[in-house]
Amino acid sequence: MSLAPFPSRRVALYTGRLFLTRSLAVLAMLVLVLQTLDLLGESGKILAYPGNGQEEILRYVGYRIPQLIARFLPFSVLLGTLITLVTLNQNSEIVILKAAGISAHQILAPLMIASIGIALVSFVFNERVVTRSNRALAAWEEVEYGKIPRGTGVLANIWVRYEDDLIRAGHVSGHGGATRLGDVSIFQRDGGRLLGIINAESGVVEGDGWRLGDVTRFTVATGKREKLPNLKIASGVTPDRFTLSDVDPDALSFFELRNAIRDLKAAGRPVAALEAALHHKISGPLASILMPLLGAVAGFGLARSGRMFIRIVLGMGLGFSYFVADNFMLAMGNFGAMPPVLAAWTPFILFYLIGETVLFRTEE
Numbered sequence: 001m002s003l004a005p006f007p008s009r010r011v012a013l014y015t016g017r018l019f020l021t022r023s024l025a026v027l028a029m030l031v032l033v034l035q036t037l038d039l040l041g042e043s044g045k046i047l048a049y050p051g052n053g054q055e056e057i058l059r060y061v062g063y064r065i066p067q068l069i070a071r072f073l074p075f076s077v078l079l080g081t082l083i084t085l086v087t088l089n090q091n092s093e094i095v096i097l098k099a100a101g102i103s104a105h106q107i108l109a110p111l112m113i114a115s116i117g118i119a120l121v122s123f124v125f126n127e128r129v130v131t132r133s134n135r136a137l138a139a140w141e142e143v144e145y146g147k148i149p150r151g152t153g154v155l156a157n158i159w160v161r162y163e164d165d166l167i168r169a170g171h172v173s174g175h176g177g178a179t180r181l182g183d184v185s186i187f188q189r190d191g192g193r194l195l196g197i198i199n200a201e202s203g204v205v206e207g208d209g210w211r212l213g214d215v216t217r218f219t220v221a222t223g224k225r226e227k228l229p230n231l232k233i234a235s236g237v238t239p240d241r242f243t244l245s246d247v248d249p250d251a252l253s254f255f256e257l258r259n260a261i262r263d264l265k266a267a268g269r270p271v272a273a274l275e276a277a278l279h280h281k282i283s284g285p286l287a288s289i290l291m292p293l294l295g296a297v298a299g300f301g302l303a304r305s306g307r308m309f310i311r312i313v314l315g316m317g318l319g320f321s322y323f324v325a326d327n328f329m330l331a332m333g334n335f336g337a338m339p340p341v342l343a344a345w346t347p348f349i350l351f352y353l354i355g356e357t358v359l360f361r362t363e364e
Contacts, residue, residue, distance in 0.1 A: 007106050007109070007110070011097065012109070012110040015084070015111060018084045019081065019114050019115075020080075020118075022079075022084050023076050023079070023081075024076070026075075026079045026080050026083070027072065027073060027076035030068070030075065031065060034068050035065060035068060038064060038068075039060070039064075042060060043057060043060075045144070046145045049145045052145060060140075060145075062133075064133075066130045069130075070122070070130045075319075077115060077288045077291040077292070078291040078315075078320075081111060081295035081315075084299070085295065085296060085299020085300075086299060086312060089298075089299050089300070094107065094299060094300060104300055104359055105359070108293065108359075112293070115288045115289045118288045119285045119286050122285040123281075123282070123285040126285065130250075131250070131253050134248070134250045135248070135251035138248060138251055139155065139156040139171065140156075143156055155173070155243065156170065157170065157171075158242050160242060162233075162236075162237050164188075164189040165187060165188050165189055166187040166189070167184070167185075167187075167233075168187075169181040169182065169203070169242055170182055170184070172242045174243075175239070176239055177205050177239065179204075179205055179239035179242060180203070181202060181203030182202055184199065184202070184212060185198070185200075186198040186200075195219070195221070196219045196220055198212070198215060198217045198218075198233070199215070199216045199218075200212035200214060200216070202214065206232060209232050209235040209236070210237065211231075211232050212230060212231045212232070213229070213230050214230075215229070215230060216228075244260060244263055244269075247264070247274060249273075249278070257281070258278060260274070261274050272333065272334075273335075273336070275340035276343045276344055279340055279343075279344030279345065280330055280343075283344045283347075286348055287323075287348070290322060290348065290351055290352060293355035293359065294315065294318040294354075295315040295316070295318070295319055296355070296358075297358055298314070298315035299311075318351070318358070322351045325350070329343045329344075329347050330344065
């Protein structure tokens with residue numbers, strides 16, 4: 001038996017190419033079907049807004065496809081592994097490779113190397129494309145597919161409480177002293193009783209409060225409406241009340257989320273759920289590396305033994321069990337029932353050991 005970590009260059013390129021083409025084909029098929037089904041449900045809501053048409057439909061597709069790719073890439077790698085190994089087994093190529101002294105780990109090595117490349121591409125794709133799509137789509141959905149300012153880092157429909165008053169910002173952009181509010185509404189209350197409503201086109205930081213521009217004030221007691229050029233409000237309300245009031249880890253890159261966690265810690269707010277999401281931004285893409293190992297049980301054993309179907313089901317079961325465990329542990333981390341590091345990394349380590357154990361006991 002050869003002690004080299006990889007089979008020959010020709011065999012490695014052959015199996016790696018089969019694995020990549022089948023994984024990408026499965027991913028394309030899944031994205032096409034799921035995007036079609038999703039569009040059937042959302043197109044009515046998009047077109048319900050006056051003025052929306054084909055351009056907005058295509059815009060929604062452009063936002064949604066990166067999300068589907070990121071979510072179903074590990075599933076595609078799992079199914080690509082199963083298809084590749086089952087095909088090699090049925091064509092007796094696995095038997096030929098093992099007869100030549102190549103072990104199961106050596107057969108899987110090209111698949112593992114290819115999956116490492118997939119994991120790296122997935123991480124970069126999530127950081128550069130998916131987070132921006134999530135952020136833009138979330139802001140668009142908040143205004144029911146209406147008009148929102150185009151720009152990076154725009155938050156939509158943010159609510160902040162100031163004493164008894166409620167402040168709503170239709171959209172928020174910028175950070176720190178450069179924070180800008182748009183479509184501002186202030187509901188002035190006293191003991192739960194509405195006293196007046198202030199609407200403003202914009203708001204900027206001024207001193208320890210906010211300066212509103214193009215203001216309209218309605219007083220409930222008199223029923224009068226008046227226009228004001230500007231108005232200062234909310235003394236003591238810091239910009240982070242708007243920018244960090246609803247931190248979505250899916251809409252922030254790794255470094256943006258790390259900075260948001262730092263700011264929230266400085267403000268004394270709980271960050272356990274966000275820390276778990278931060279670690280999962282690394283452990284999540286690494287799931288692709290596990291799939292060849294978890295699906296390997298389907299590719300070995302004699303094709304004529306009558307147990308091929310059982311092996312395929314076992315491989316699929318191991319792969320899908322990982323996703324269930326990953327979501328469960330991440331939920332436990334979000335609830336604070338488990339340290340963030342353990343919540344993010346325990347499923348990966350556990351199923352790596354399970355995959356190695358199954359492979360050793362059945363093949364090595």
